[in-house]
Amino acid sequence: MFLTRFRVNTARPGARRLLSSPQAMHAAVMSSFPHILPSDTPQPGAPRVLWRLDQHARAEVLLYIVSPERPDLTHLVEQAGWPAVTGPDNPGWQTRPYAPLLDRLTAGDRWAFRLTANPVHTIRRTEGEPRKITAHLTPIHQMGWLLDEKRQQRLGFRICEKPAESRLLPEGTTHQKRPHPGDRYELTVRDTRSLAFDKTRSPGGRRDKPVTVVTVTFEGRLEITDPDALRRTLTQGIGRARAYGCGLLTLAPLTPKTP
Template identity: 90%
Template structure:
């Protein structure tokens, strides 16, 4: 497994086209692997290509890729990077083996994490109608999706709780008479976006209905409960819409002061 980072040159027209369409970005990412064909479907339990865009400032957008094989991002450098300054020593992106991090995961260890996900649930508007998949739209429900005990157990971690003396109220804040998870847990929502884009179908120019994906970027701290399950989450992704930049969980050492979420 490998993890790669590519800084997007937001001034280039090619970059703006990729950033405006998760479908186009997915195609560009998958083109980084010569042996993969567009028709290839990953096996359910196999490591897969995952990607995520992190926007730290208006002109600082980073593309992260986790993949079973080392990628060649030359085409991305040409379309959306700085090709004039790329060279053998600095091709325009960084790739490192992922195994050292995966191998050091141990139950009880704590890490800072970042995850962009597509929190969804099923609803039935009328009796007798089939259940419909829909996105969580409020922060309390989006956090609740990640904090679900069964989901965390399946993913091999639990989100850390804040010490009692750092909570606004002993039982946490309230929201419509319900506990608000944002004051109890080391968890924050950094970004929420609703992406709508066309998905081409076939070569005749026909198009499906526009695809809409609600993405939420979480940051916080977690404790490892099942290292093998967490390794699967890190290499297979979390939740839906993984082809559209969701599902990639990344970890970093806890180097920040205890009172801050990284």
């Protein structure tokens, strides 16, 4: 497995086209692997290609890719990078083996994390109506999706709780007596976006129905409960819409808090 980082040159027209369409970015990412066809679907439980866009500032957008093969992003450099400054020692992206990080995961260890996901649930408006997949739209429900105990157990981690003295609200509740997970846990919703885009035309020229995906970026701290399950999570992704930039969880060492 490999972890790759590519900085997008947001001033280029090709970059703006890719950033405006998860479908186009997915195709560009999959074109980085000569032995993986864009239509390939990994077997259940097998590593897959995951990607995520992190925007730290208007002109600082980073593309992260986790993949079972080392990618060749030459085409992305030409479309959305800085091709004039690349060379043998600087291809325009950085790729590192993922195994050293995966191998050091240990139960009880704590890490900072970032995740962009597509939190959804199923609803039924009337009796007998088929259940419909619907996105969570409020931060409380989005956090509740990730904080679900069964989901965390399956993913191999638990979100860390804040010390009682660090909570702004007693018992982590609002004045309405409604659970407020954002004050109890080391978890923040940084960004919520609703992406609407057209899929590739179907054979015969028929245009498919537009796709709408609600994405949420979470940041926080987690504690490892099951290292093997977490390794699967890091290489297989979390939730739905993984082809459209969702599901990639990344870890970073915790930095000491300043007093």
